[in-house]
Amino acid sequence: MKLIVGIGGMTNGGKTTLANGLRNSLPNCCVIHQDDFFKPQDQIAVGEDGFKQWDVLESLDMEAMLSTVQAWLSNPQKFARAHGVSTQPGAPDIHILLLEGFLLYNYKPLVDLYNRRYFLTVPYEECKWRRSTRNYTVPDPPGLFDGHVWPMYQKYKGEMEASGVEVVYLDGLQPREELLRGTLEDIQNSLLNRS
Numbered sequence: 085m086k087l088i089v090g091i092g093g094m095t096n097g098g099k100t101t102l103a104n105g106l107r108n109s110l111p112n113c114c115v116i117h118q119d120d121f122f123k124p125q126d127q128i129a130v131g132e133d134g135f136k137q138w139d140v141l142e143s144l145d146m147e148a149m150l151s152t153v154q155a156w157l158s159n160p161q162k163f164a165r166a167h168g169v170s171t172q173p174g175a176p177d178i179h180i181l182l183l184e185g186f187l188l189y190n191y192k193p194l195v196d197l198y199n200r201r202y203f204l205t206v207p208y209e210e211c212k213w214r215r216s217t218r219n220y221t222v223p224d225p226p227g228l229f230d231g232h233v234w235p236m237y238q239k240y241k242g243e244m245e246a247s248g249v250e251v252v253y254l255d256g257l258q259p260r261e262e263l264l265r266g267t268l269e270d271i272q273n274s275l276l277n278r279s
């Protein structure tokens with residue numbers, strides 16, 4: 085049985101933390117991080133606002149991300165081995181793929197592949213504060229959050245909702261352990277319902 089789970093939502097909602105926790109708790113589980121598919125800096129457009137447009141779909145190589153998902157779908161055992169995930173003897177027929185990132189549900193070729201779509205959010209002030217504590221490979225220039233990151237988040241979330249994509253919203257203010265416990269239980273129920 086194959087299960088694809090999306091851990092999407094806003095920047096600093098806690099996606100990477102949750103995905104890593106789930107990977108350590110689920111059998112035969114691989115993670116694909118959308119951040120690994122950012123295009124090189126010299127291919128990122130500069131907007132009229134003067135900011136490099138990192139938070140748009142065109143800044144990500146989504147075709148390459150889709151190919152990676154297809155590689156997992158065609159042979160999850162081989163994919164797991166290549167990514168250093170050893171198959172658990174107790175659950176040889178279960179394979180789980182977690183996709184983790186801030187723009188998971190706006191790219192049409194991927195959107196129907198998920199069995200479950202989570203969407204983490206925190207309030208604006210918390211998001212801005214958490215972001216100010218992060219060190220990205222390309223540091224945020226002053227004003228990027230309000231000038232680019234937040235408006236793009238709102239735009240893409242609006243488009244996702246308008247297109248009718250079904251997501252399960254998660255409150256990113258919950259403690260890490262609570263988020264892990266709740267999603268783990270939900271995923272285990274999905275596995276039971278499909279077996």
Ligand SMILES: Nc1ncnc2c1ncn2[C@@H]1O[C@H](COP(=O)(O)OP(=O)(O)O)[C@@H](O)[C@H]1O
Binds near residue numbers: 101260263
């Ligand atoms: N449930 C949580 N409660 C409080 N802080 C959290 C929680 N989850 C993650 N964080 C912190 O918030 C920041 C962003 O977390 P991260 O998992 O990298 O988010 P994302 O991948 O969504 O940007 C990190 O400093 C992380 O330690």
Ligand SMILES: O=C(O)c1ccc[n+]([C@@H]2O[C@H](COP(=O)([O-])O)[C@@H](O)[C@H]2O)c1
Binds near residue numbers: 096099119122139186
């Ligand atoms: O990873 C990178 O190379 C990178 C380079 C520039 C910017 N980012 C930021 O990474 C953010 C998405 O990652 P995350 O973990 O905050 O959801 C997004 O808001 C971008 O502005 C990321």
Ligand SMILES: [Mg+2]
Binds near residue numbers: 099100119
């Ligand atoms: Mg992250």
